[in-house]
Amino acid sequence: NRALGQNFLASDAAARTIAEAACENRCPVIEIGPGMGALTAELVKCAQRVAAIEIDRRMAEIIADRLPEVQLINEDGLIAALGGRANIAANLPYYITTPLCMRFLSLGADGSIPAMTLMMQREAAERFTARPGDRVYGPLTVLAGYYYEVTKLMELSRDMYYPQPDVDSVVLKLTAKGAEKLFELEWLLNRAFAMRRKTLSNNLRAAGISDERLKSLLGACGIEGNIRAEKLTVAQFANIAREIGAHGK
Numbered sequence: 095n096r097a098l099g100q101n102f103l104a105s106d107a108a109a110r111t112i113a114e115a116a117c118e119n120r121c122p123v124i125e126i127g128p129g130m131g132a133l134t135a136e137l138v139k140c141a142q143r144v145a146a147i148e149i150d151r152r153m154a155e156i157i158a159d160r161l162p163e164v165q166l167i168n169e170d171g172l173i174a175a176l177g178g179r180a181n182i183a184a185n186l187p188y189y190i191t192t193p194l195c196m197r198f199l200s201l202g203a204d205g206s207i208p209a210m211t212l213m214m215q216r217e218a219a220e221r222f223t224a225r226p227g228d229r230v231y232g233p234l235t236v237l238a239g240y241y242y243e244v245t246k247l248m249e250l251s252r253d254m255y256y257p258q259p260d261v262d263s264v265v266l267k268l269t270a271k272g273a274e275k276l277f278e279l280e281w282l283l284n285r286a287f288a289m290r291r292k293t294l295s296n297n298l299r300a301a302g303i304s305d306e307r308l309k310s311l312l313g314a315c316g317i318e319g320n321i322r323a324e325k326l327t328v329a330q331f332a333n334i335a336r337e338i339g340a341h342g343k
């Protein structure tokens with residue numbers, strides 16, 4: 095089902111490498127979208143416990159049949175509860191890569207997702223590794239960069255999938271840094287990048303922050319109001335979020 099992003103991994107060697115990376119810290123692993131089990135079959139060899147969340151009932155039945163030791167949840171990964179502390183592994187369905195990643199980053203902010211090993215389109219991966227000023231630098235980049243160490247594990251060409259997608263893929267490994275949870279960071283990022291062409295001040299004003307508070311907030315962080323969000327570093331965003339957390343909006 096192409097609408098569900100069903101391009102299955104057809105390389106045992108790649109599946110093994112990805113599974114080993116996903117199991118490095120010995121935590122249980124939750125796989126999102128196991129499909130027919132290419133990655134799942136390798137995960138069960140190296141993780142102490144594997145759960146899988148699959149939206150497509152036919153795929154869920156295949157997994158239940160083939161890998162009965164996997165705890166299968168036939169639900170949408172965008173809303174399914176993840177349970178306790180666990181790593182995430184996924185060959186992400188391309189049509190919801192961004193919302194899924196935003197959800198995991200948000201849930202992982204409290205340390206409950208120590209590592210994520212994620213296969214995604216090269217273009218999506220560029221958003222994780224973007225630098226301030228890059229076209230694709232945005233909320234995902236900053237959230238990932240604040241909470242996780244992002245490394246590129248490998249590149250996968252399109253002929254390693256069946257059916258072949260129109261794009262090449264990248265596997266990223268995200269390892270939690272143990273950073274302090276900043277409750278206001280996600281709110282701040284969504285507001286600061288709401289209108290990319292507007293300045294940071296204008297976006298925050300539109301979010302309801304008064305002129306007076308903007309002055310004290312940005313002043314306390316040593317940031318000019320007329321800068322655009324795309325130019326701020328991860329550390330600068332973290333400072334603003336910390337300041338909002340300490341003294342309010």
Ligand code: SAM
Nearest residue numbers: 101102103127128129132149150170171185187
């Ligand atoms: N992991 C398998 C592999 O590597 O061969 C399949 C990967 S395929 C790219 C994406 C899988 O995610 C499919 O099995 C698809 O049915 C499933 N999927 C799509 N949308 C989903 C969602 N919202 N929640 C959970 N699974 C989803």
